[in-house]
Structures are given as C-alpha cells and as structure tokens.
Amino acid sequence: MTVLDGRSLARQIRARVATEAEALKRAAGVTPCLAAVLVGDDPASALYVRNKERECGRAGLTSRVLRLSRETTWDALRAELDRLGEDDAVHGILVQQPLPPQIPVDAVVTHTDPRKDVDGLHPLSGGLLLRGAPGFVPCTPLGVMALLRHYEIPLRGRRAVVVGRSALVGKPLALLLLAADATVTLCHSRTPDLGAVTREADIVCVAAGRAGLLTPDMVRPGAVVVDVGINRVDDHLVGDVAPGVAEVAGALSPVPGGIGPLTIAMLLANTLQAARRLTQGGDGPV
Amino acid sequence: MTVLDGRSLARQIRARVATEAEALKRAAGVTPCLAAVLVGDDPASALYVRNKERECGRAGLTSRVLRLSRETTWDALRAELDRLGEDDAVHGILVQQPLPPQIPVDAVVTHTDPRKDVDGLHPLSGGLLLRGAPGFVPCTPLGVMALLRHYEIPLRGRRAVVVGRSALVGKPLALLLLAADATVTLCHSRTPDLGAVTREADIVCVAAGRAGLLTPDMVRPGAVVVDVGINRVDDHLVGDVAPGVAEVAGALSPVPGGIGPLTIAMLLANTLQAARRLTQGGDGPV
Numbered sequence: 001m002t003v004l005d006g007r008s009l010a011r012q013i014r015a016r017v018a019t020e021a022e023a024l025k026r027a028a029g030v031t032p033c034l035a036a037v038l039v040g041d042d043p044a045s046a047l048y049v050r051n052k053e054r055e056c057g058r059a060g061l062t063s064r065v066l067r068l069s070r071e072t073t074w075d076a077l078r079a080e081l082d083r084l085g086e087d088d089a090v091h092g093i094l095v096q097q098p099l100p101p102q103i104p105v106d107a108v109v110t111h112t113d114p115r116k117d118v119d120g121l122h123p124l125s126g127g128l129l130l131r132g133a134p135g136f137v138p139c140t141p142l143g144v145m146a147l148l149r150h151y152e153i154p155l156r157g158r159r160a161v162v163v164g165r166s167a168l169v170g171k172p173l174a175l176l177l178l179a180a181d182a183t184v185t186l187c188h189s190r191t192p193d194l195g196a197v198t199r200e201a202d203i204v205c206v207a208a209g210r211a212g213l214l215t216p217d218m219v220r221p222g223a224v225v226v227d228v229g230i231n232r233v234d235d236h237l238v239g240d241v242a243p244g245v246a247e248v249a250g251a252l253s254p255v256p257g258g259i260g261p262l263t264i265a266m267l268l269a270n271t272l273q274a275a276r277r278l279t280q281g282g283d284g285p286v
Numbered sequence: 287m288t289v290l291d292g293r294s295l296a297r298q299i300r301a302r303v304a305t306e307a308e309a310l311k312r313a314a315g316v317t318p319c320l321a322a323v324l325v326g327d328d329p330a331s332a333l334y335v336r337n338k339e340r341e342c343g344r345a346g347l348t349s350r351v352l353r354l355s356r357e358t359t360w361d362a363l364r365a366e367l368d369r370l371g372e373d374d375a376v377h378g379i380l381v382q383q384p385l386p387p388q389i390p391v392d393a394v395v396t397h398t399d400p401r402k403d404v405d406g407l408h409p410l411s412g413g414l415l416l417r418g419a420p421g422f423v424p425c426t427p428l429g430v431m432a433l434l435r436h437y438e439i440p441l442r443g444r445r446a447v448v449v450g451r452s453a454l455v456g457k458p459l460a461l462l463l464l465a466a467d468a469t470v471t472l473c474h475s476r477t478p479d480l481g482a483v484t485r486e487a488d489i490v491c492v493a494a495g496r497a498g499l500l501t502p503d504m505v506r507p508g509a510v511v512v513d514v515g516i517n518r519v520d521d522h523l524v525g526d527v528a529p530g531v532a533e534v535a536g537a538l539s540p541v542p543g544g545i546g547p548l549t550i551a552m553l554l555a556n557t558l559q560a561a562r563r564l565t566q567g568g569d570g571p572v
Contacts, residue, residue: 106417106419122413123409123410123412123413123414123416123417123419123421124409124410124413125413126409126412126413126414126416126417127408127409127410127411127412127413127414127415127416128409128412128413129413129416130409130412130413130415130416130453130457130458131392131409131412131453132453133392133409135409156476157476157477157478159483165464167416167417167418171416171461171464172416174472175457178451178457178472178474181474181476183471183472183473183474183476183477183483184471184472185469185470185471185472186460186464186469186470186471187469188464188467188469190442190443190467190469191443191469192443197445197469200486
C-alpha cells in the first residue's frame, strides 16, 4: 500500500512557490502578499492564521494580518475589504471563518475582490471553475489534485467517487476530477447505499466530516483512497477513513499528514498566482 | 411507458408566466422585457430569435431585438451590452450564439449584466449555482428539472447519470440533480464503458449531441430517460436516444416535443424572475 505523503509534497510545493516568488521579485519587483482578516478572538482561528503567516514567511511571501474586534460591524468589515481590494501591495485576501453572527458570510465572500480570491470562495471563481476557465480554485480540492498528480494516479477514463457535496470541497473536487477526464460520482448523506457506490471506484475521495465513515468493505481492493476529513476524536485528529482501509486500498492519504498540509501549500500557490496575474497579467508554473 | 410531454408542460409554464407577469404589472407597473442581441444574418439564429419573440408575446412579456451587422466590433457590442445593462426597461439580456469570429464569446458572457443573465451563462450565475445560492440557471437544465418535477419522478436518494459535461447543460444539470438529493454520476466521451454506468441509473439524462448514443441495452428496465440531444439527421430532428429505448424505459422524453419546448419556456420564467428581482428585490412562484 502506497502512503500518499502530503507533508512531503507540501514542502516541495512551498519550495517551488519560493523559487517562483523570487523570480517574480526579480522580474517585476513584486513580493506576493497575503492579507488575512481575523474578526474576533477565536483561539483556533488565531492559530490557523498564525500557521498561514508562518508558511508565507517560509515561502518568501509577505503576509499581513488585520485583527478586528468581535464587535466589528459588517459596514466596517466591508470598508476594510474595499481597502484591501484597492491596495496594490496586497495580492491575496482571506477572511478567516467562522465569523461573528452580525457578519453575513455570503456577503463577505461576494465582497472580496475576485482578483484576490485566493480561497476560491467567490461565486465568480466557482463559475469560472464550472466553465473550465482559469480562476481561483479552493485550496483543499487543489491539494487533492496535486497529490493525485504527484503520485501519477491515472484519472482519465477512471471512475472517481467523491463523498460529500460541500461548495468548498466536494463539488469543486468533482469538477476538477471531471476536467481530468474521470467519470465522477458525487455521493452524500442522502445516498442510500454508500458502499455500493464507493466499491465501483478506482479513486475514492472522502470529504464528509464523519470519522470512520469509509470502512474497508466499502473499498475495492487496490483502489486509491484520499481522506479529506479532519475530525477531532478524543483529542486527536482522525479522517473520514476507518483504520482497516489501509489493508484494502492500493494507496491512501493519511490524516494527519495527507491533505491538510497541502491545503496551506495551495494557498501559497494561489497567492503567487494572484500576484502574477495582477502584475504580469498571466499564469505560470507551480 | 410514460411519455414525458415537454410540449404540454411548456404551455402550462407559459400560462403561469403570463399570470405572474400580469400580477407584476398590476403590482409594480412593470412588464418583463427580454432583449435579444443578434449579430450577423445567420438564418438559424434569426429563426431562434423570432421564436423567442413570439413566445414572449404569447406570455405577455415584451421583447426587443437588437440587430447588429456581421462586421460589428467587440467594442461596439460591448457598448450595446452596457446600454442594455443600464436600461431599466430591460430585464433579460440574451446574446444569440454563434457569434462572428471577431467577437470573443467568453467576454460577451462576462460582460452581460449578471442581474439580467437569463441564459445563466455568466460565471457569477454558475458560481451561485455551485454554492446552491439563488441565481440564474441555464434554461435547458432548468427545463429537465421542471419535467422531472412535473411527472413526480422521485430523485432523492436515486441514482442519476448525466451523459455530457458541457458548461451549458451537463454540469449545471448534475448540480441541480445533486441539489435534489440524487446521487449523481457525470459521464462523457472519455468514459470507457458508458453502458455499464448508465445501467446503474434510475434516471439517465443524455446531453451529448450524438444521435442514437443511448441504446436499449444501456438502460435498466423501467428507468427514466431524458433525451436532451437535438441532432439533425437526414433533415429531421432526433435526440441522443436510440428508438428502441422506448421499449425498455419506464418513462422517456421524446425529441421533438420533450426538452426543446421547455428550454424556451424556462427563458420566459427566467425573464419574469429577473423582472421581479430588479423591481421587487425577490423571487416568487413559477
């Protein structure tokens, strides 16, 4: 069984981002900059934002954190988003969720400058993905695709099953697998016999947020299993894949050390892309 | 075998649109208006636009056709799109395709006012669909859903297979079926054994644009088959479904008389929605 090592790939992606960011600096005098907006004092959110700052630093990107009080009004946050959209030194904008109840999440997403939408959450980004046009793709499904590509998992003409239909992971991942010429099935909580569907799959991606959802009997021997779940059980992290699956699958991404590290790596890659598009008007490697 | 009669349903939808348009006129003094832009003198396009004008008239909507010469520049067309976007008397904007080679189709789509995007082609509309938020959905997949709903075909927990992955039909249809709680599989030209996938389906929707693609052996007895194909063979219209399928399927939408008439009916419904959103800020029945 091949372990799909996301941690090691994330380091490689970060190194490539660092090289490309350095090249952009030499060519255009621009250092990609990610601005994170943190509203309130949720300790988990503060930790996530610190991790993103640290990873930016490691890849030679700059980062900026805008800390706003828990009482911030939507009007005030909107004004800050406008400022960040207009600020030429900022290339990526990320509003850390969850947000306090007075802030309308959908409006935040729609109000983030789509040219700087490195989380890929703006409806315009989603629409470009649906059309197969260049745009920002959410970091987690991008990370899944990077992992499959890195391990040279064939996708064309293969059957891929995605469990979970969120707008952030399941649906964009299905579209990416489809663009890679897989035949794609989307399952969810209303799928009556989940195992009957997942057993047909050459590649199973589980992003349902339910610990142990995918059991060994639900996996065809030799299939590739990507575990996108992150669940806290008895104070440690587990995925959506039950332990015994490792004995059946041909390849498996672990939790932790699989998709998690790739999500932040793809955020760096998206910030680099945003900086390139804003300064040079085009895309490039990474 | 039940014939899924799109022509009869289209008439019912048109009548409902007419009633609701009349109500909007009484309540807000507004008659929904569709503006069609026709560039060049392609006879098929001219015919499509005339059909749309006629259907608008039958439903009590007004329509306007902007006829531009084949030599129209993108700058000139863009200026017209801006004018239509700003014109409060216009609620829906439709640019008839195909367009002459000097016109960038993607730019036309992106430049159409998304509040008036009754064809559901703007990336913003696609992104809202992906998020499950209210927005404009392309008329053909809307027509498929209207037909399934009208005949009370159960979707929740059922397996639906969509053949064809276009941004206009296959992908939005898959998202709509998913939102209706079906387990959805998307197949396409790279699916090696199409029959093996379609035989799993309770509902098969074929939108591949290949006459006779779905043969009787590819359909589970009793399955619901929706034929979205429109192909001209020996001067008459046929769908993507081979004739013998009628003997196997439990229900089948014919070509002609199935999805075709519904596509125009949903354009009327979208124009009514646009007028309501622009004048009253909300949605309503139909």
